[in-house]
Amino acid sequence: MSTQIAVRLPDELVAELDSIVSSGEEPSRASIVEQALLRELRRRAWVREVEVLTAKGSSYEDLQGLDGYLLRSLDTLD
Template structure:
């Protein structure tokens, strides 16, 4: 589902969008704006994840499984 909204942008940003569409960077202004916002959403999620890792550390209950699964099969009893 999509929702149409009206957004006021500086002239320089609109010129950039139009130039990018003309150069084939994206199919439309909306597609370029959507792509930029999705990229920013991923960046924000990564920053939240990094903060959690700093707070809690990287060790978890799967470390043992990872060590076991990457061990040489001849070394596993």
């Protein structure tokens, strides 16, 4: 099941969406927006996991430094 929603986007973003769709890279504006939203939801889940790992620390020697690496990696996602 799906629900239709309406959003307002700047003309420049819509032009980019239309360019992607017209090139055949994606089938529709909706598919691009859906993928972007899913990526953002995954990123937020990842941030929560990193926060938990950072707060609790890790007793596993092979995971030492992973939290710092993940936090630095988040900067490259935006």
